[in-house]
């Protein structure tokens with residue numbers, strides 16, 4: 001094992017069955033120098049306090065389950081090294097989401113916004129399997145690949161100042177996802193999708209704070225997707241392909 | 249108690265489950281499908297698959313070759329009619345995924361690129377850089393969102409199958425957010441709950457891979473098949489067990505010992521010129537032997553060897569293996585561009601699972617299984633890397649279609665009797681919640697179970713250690729009854745979930761150990777120091793493990809041969 005020291009982890013606790021408001025609880029625990037923040041939470045859960053609730057699964061920064069606020073910043077806790085912090089670490093549920101329990105937040109709203117951008121290939125005529133795989137050049141792939149890397153960890157929603165204030169806002173990850181399909185050479189659905197992008201809460205609700213891209217653990221750069229999305233949907237709109245809903 | 253009704257209930261939102269749900273809709277657009285998952289579908293462990301998915305794509309490849317490679321990889325324990333169907337459907341399924349938006353890596357001419365993989369004679373592994381499972385899962389999940397007749401039940405933990413007159417009529421699920429038990433009725437049920445790597449201490453598997461579906465079917469009377477065959481992947485990171493994909497070797501990476509020697513080339517491990525492109529069982533054994541010969545490297549988590557990618561160059565690593573760069577840098581502080589990666593064999597995949605036929609049907613009417621939870625018998629004693637993701641699609645689709653056909657002719661069952669089963673289950677869960685009396689902790693029993701499995705069912709096995717694991721597990725099952733639980737809340741009570749998962753793992757682990765202890769030969773991933781060779785005379789058959797309250801009961805089932813004659817497995 002690697003070197004063991006002690007740290008204090010201050011965790012936000014909230015059980016709607018018992019608590020009116022969230023409270024904090026401190027745990028002083030032995031930690032190894034190679035641990036991530038998630039390892040500390042799992043240690044607490046297994047060895048100190050089995051009543052703590054948090055989500056995790058892959059512990060390799062790809063399933064997107066373990067997003068939390070660590071010392072006030074949204075972090076993927078299985079990727080975030082404990083050694084980045086001093087002797088006391090505060091762990092809270094992701095900001096801008098309703099809390100279900102302890103460190104577990106509610107995702108319903110997020111999942112709905114996701115579906116709204118129609119994140120699937122839309123074609124005038126569906127391809128048959130017999131037609132074989134579509135050709136797509138490495139460049140065409142590169143045009144959207146980056147936007148397809150989102151693991152839905154929702155750190156960007158926690159960091160976004162607009163998400164906090166505007167309940168209609170699609171938010172960075174959903175916009176990036178819609179943009180991903182718009183940029184895919186196999187897709188023909190951008191007109192349909194841009195209707196959603198131009199609605200209230202669409203791309204123009206973004207104030208371009210760029211916070212989303214700064215916290216993204218996968219370098220998806222949703223802020224750039226929003227900016228490109230603005231330009232492209234306007235172009236469509238100018239070409240008369242799209243009318244913002246309600247403006248007929 | 250809330251009662252919900254659908255035609256087909258799919259348990260699982262990984263590659264196999266989502267594919268099954270979509271196939272059900274393709275088969276009949278009016279069918280109503282429940283997709284129940286204990287995590288949001290995009291969190292399913294399919295997401296972690298890195299290297300690729302196999303299907304014949306190139307001019308120089310044939311279905312015959314893919315079939316032969318798979319049969320040989322399986323050490324001739326795979327059912328050959330299943331494998332023939334698999335290789336034929338594989339290209340169609342991966343093409344569908346292409347149409348659904350999966351960002352497959354491309355050749356210059358725009359065709360789908362393929363890479364080399366262990367035990368495959370030519371490049372037939374489709375890939376999307378080194379995040380293949382992630383991209384496949386997200387493409388499948390996003391594609392599925394357009395079907396309103398697939399109704400999702402996210403974060404609902406299935407604890408039991410509903411039965412009537414010897415047939416399955418749905419499931420009991422614990423809604424994690426509310427803490428309430430509900431009935432999800434269906435005239436057919438497809439289990440797609442994934443594997444059970446968490447029965448072991450050192451695994452590439454995520455926290456959710458606890459063998460739930462295997463335990464559900466097993467307790468309902470369906471045997472678990474070929475459970476002794478547990479795949480050790482040669483290249484896991486010491487400490488965490490995080491996988492470094494086989495694609496590293498497919499792209500030209502080398503395994504080296506403490507002397508800097510490519511031991512797979514230097515010494516005879518039966519791999520011939522395949523060297524690093526050999527199958528997983530053989531390479532894992534070679535690594536253990538290198539370590540035992542004193543050519544391992546000492547680290548804080550025991551001995552390891554090196555995976556060297558430095559000669560591949562930064563540009564190629566960034567293009568083909570960017571996730572490997574991220575994982576090595578984040579989790580062992582090593583930069584593969586300039587440094588070799590420490591690795592050691594790690595529990596990865598269950599070849600065994602719920603016994604099904606080629607339709608994914610079990611012997612229990614109405615119950616289907618597909619993906620890693622199932623043993624449709626295409627992997628036999630050793631799975632070839634990149635066959636599993638494709639298996640999830642091919643057999644997920646087939647079981648989804650067959651489940652619809654079955655549901656058409658089946659009754660929905662009598663609500664009162666199903667409700668009674670639900671009440672019983674609710675009561676069982678209620679007694680667990682905050683169960684204050686007892687002297688055992690979940691983490692403690694889990695740790696001992698995992699240790700027993702590592703000691704008894706590792707890369708190398710022998711009678712004494714397997715028997716010790718069997719008795720340790722029986723004893724741990726007794727101690728499970730004495731668990732103490734502290735969390736009394738109904739809301740997102742992860743302690744109850746962990747207790748239920750542990751109960752499932754204990755059953756599955758016992759099936760593994762008991763199946764292993766009785767097979768007196770070495771075949772594929774089941775390697776014994778006391779029976780060192782394959783014995784087709786006595787052991788060319790599947791193992792069936794039946795649930796019995798008195799302890800697991802072992803039975804056998806013939807292997808389907810016919811196309812390829814068993815021969816010595818040499819590369």
Ligand SMILES: Cc1cc2nc3c(=O)[nH]c(=O)nc-3n(C[C@H](O)[C@H](O)[C@H](O)COP(=O)(O)OP(=O)(O)OC[C@H]3O[C@@H](n4cnc5c(N)ncnc54)[C@H](O)[C@@H]3O)c2cc1C
Pocket residue numbers: 259260261262263264265284285286287288289292293294295296297298299300301302380381404405406407440441442443452453454456457460461491596597618619620621633634635636637638640
């Ligand atoms: C790190 C890693 C890398 C891999 N790389 C490759 C590769 O490159 N190529 C390849 O072919 N294979 C690879 N594999 C193997 C392959 O990824 C898996 O076998 C496959 O993804 C399993 O998919 P599945 O759909 O069967 O199960 P999973 O993806 O594990 O999904 C299981 C689903 O069942 C649900 N579930 C489980 N229990 C319950 C319950 N009690 N109640 C409700 N829902 C439940 C879960 O929520 C989840 O949605 C890899 C495996 C690992 C671990």
Ligand code: FES
Pocket residue numbers: 056057058059060061062063064065066067076077078079
């Ligand atoms: S546990 Fe999967 S991303 Fe952290």
